[in-house]
Amino acid sequence: MLDLVDLGKRSFSAYRGIAPDEQMDEVLSLAERLRGARCLQLNATPYGGGVSELLRSGVALLNDLGLVTDWQIIRGDQEFFHVTKRLHNALQGAPGGFSESDKATYLAQSRLNSSHLSEDYDFIIVHDPQPAALPMLGGRKGARWIWRCHIDTSNPNPEAWEFLRPFLSAYDAAIFTLPEFIPPRFPISHVAIQSPAIDPLSPKNLPLPEKLARQVLEWIGVRTNRPLVTQISRFDPWKDPLGVIAAYRRVRAELPHLQLAMVGSLALDDPEGWDVYRQIRDATADDNRIHIFTNLVGVGNIEVNAFQLLSDVVIQKSIREGFGLVVSEALWKGTPVVAGRAGGIPLQMPEGVGGLLVDSVEQCAEAVLHLLQHPQEAHYLGEQGREHVRRHFLMPRVLLDFLRLLDDLAHAKPLEPRGLACTTPPCASL
Ligand code: UDP
Numbered sequence: 001m002l003d004l005v006d007l008g009k010r011s012f013s014a015y016r017g018i019a020p021d022e023q024m025d026e027v028l029s030l031a032e033r034l035r036g037a038r039c040l041q042l043n044a045t046p047y048g049g050g051v052s053e054l055l056r057s058g059v060a061l062l063n064d065l066g067l068v069t070d071w072q073i074i075r076g077d078q079e080f081f082h083v084t085k086r087l088h089n090a091l092q093g094a095p096g097g098f099s100e101s102d103k104a105t106y107l108a109q110s111r112l113n114s115s116h117l118s119e120d121y122d123f124i125i126v127h128d129p130q131p132a133a134l135p136m137l138g139g140r141k142g143a144r145w146i147w148r149c150h151i152d153t154s155n156p157n158p159e160a161w162e163f164l165r166p167f168l169s170a171y172d173a174a175i176f177t178l179p180e181f182i183p184p185r186f187p188i189s190h191v192a193i194q195s196p197a198i199d200p201l202s203p204k205n206l207p208l209p210e211k212l213a214r215q216v217l218e219w220i221g222v223r224t225n226r227p228l229v230t231q232i233s234r235f236d237p238w239k240d241p242l243g244v245i246a247a248y249r250r251v252r253a254e255l256p257h258l259q260l261a262m263v264g265s266l267a268l269d270d271p272e273g274w275d276v277y278r279q280i281r282d283a284t285a286d287d288n289r290i291h292i293f294t295n296l297v298g299v300g301n302i303e304v305n306a307f308q309l310l311s312d313v314v315i316q317k318s319i320r321e322g323f324g325l326v327v328s329e330a331l332w333k334g335t336p337v338v339a340g341r342a343g344g345i346p347l348q349m350p351e352g353v354g355g356l357l358v359d360s361v362e363q364c365a366e367a368v369l370h371l372l373q374h375p376q377e378a379h380y381l382g383e384q385g386r387e388h389v390r391r392h393f394l395m396p397r398v399l400l401d402f403l404r405l406l407d408d409l410a411h412a413k414p415l416e417p418r419g420l421a422c423t424t425p426p427c428a429s430l
Contacts (some may be wrong), residue, residue, distance in 0.1 A: 048267025114138020
């Protein structure tokens with residue numbers, strides 16, 4: 001068996017009064033129809049990055065709603081994750097080859113992973129390209145399969161895409177964040193468009209008293225009586241950390257006390273992160289107002305929460321982005337954001353809401369300086385952003401979209417006798 005991720009308990013009813021009522025009501029009625037369905041969520045890492053954030057909250061809530069849901073992690077060594085990171089980058093359009101030996105590594109590990117999958121599920125949801133080949137290589141195990149692609153695959157490197165594409169024909173449905181992300185000649189006909197969302201009740205997003213937040217930041221070395229801008233991201237070239245540093249230097253020429261925090265996690269499936277981390281260190285060695293933090297030195301959810309709450313501006317200067325959960329996280333705290341016009345970020349920051357979208361280092365510097373010099377406007381944008389997130393980007397809306405898709409799939413084929421409507425979980429089969 002693959003490694004199961006331990007989950008806490010969540011209560012869906014705790015979101016009443018936070019998320020919109022109509023979303024709450026519809027989730028409950030769909031969950032009733034799907035009660036007892038057995039789901040497996042499969043991805044490559046239990047921490048670091050947006051997918052694990054989503055699953056940590058979403059899987060526990062699905063269980064509370066009566067769907068019997070597990071979360072498992074595929075296995076792989078460093079070599080496999082180097083290959084899958086190259087595949088990930090290539091699918092986001094990075095140039096460079098995907099060699100025969102890369103393909104062989106990917107296939108061998110995928111076969112191994114598929115042999116560890118059990119036949120216990122009605123629905124298997126596979127996240128991103130790392131585990132994507134499993135149903136084709138190991139059989140469908142009697143489940144309905146959904147491929148959830150979180151990245152921007154609108155313009156994939158053709159070689160990588162032609163390699164992956166045949167494996168996807170084993171799926172019943174796919175989910176993308178934006179319709180533009182669907183790659184050419186996509187082989188799955190049932191496609192749903194669903195954006196991710198944040199959990200307002202996770203430690204990262206719970207309301208943190210300001211005094212406590214200040215103590216947390218002071219404790220790790222940030223001066224809370226000086227202006228602060230922050231980017232929180234995996235250390236990844238697509239998040240343009242060096243661009244953030246260049247923009248910060250321009251702003252600091254005007255505001256010499258400005259501090260920059262670069263907060264970055266290093267994930268299990270992301271060996272490239274270490275190289276980027278070293279590049280950032282080298283680029284900032286001479287500047288003691290730039291603070292660099294990683295999850296390896298104890299920067300966790302509370303620290304991220306405090307950074308998002310107390311930064312004057314949060315930056316997310318992505319060049320390519322799937323959704324960018326960090327944007328909604330910052331807006332949920334009412335903090336204005338300056339972000340790259342990439343992927344799902346504009347969905348979270350429509351014109352006049354949340355902050356300013358930028359397309360270059362120069363624009364990023366101008367936007368940050370503008371918001372720092374116009375705190376009332378910045379405050380107003382942040383408040384608008386918070387309301388936008390409340391309506392569109394909180395966890396109940398993700399559950400709603402997801403359950404609608406399961407409901408469609410469950411009722412697309414006739415149910416077997418002990419089908420979804422059974423009252424005592426788990427249903428034997430659909
Ligand atoms: N994150 C974190 N610590 C870090 C860096 C990132 O907890 O040092 C979290 C961040 O708060 C967000 C997620 O990782 O919840 C990143 O998701 P996003 O969609 O922004 O980007 P991805 O990493 O999926 O490309």
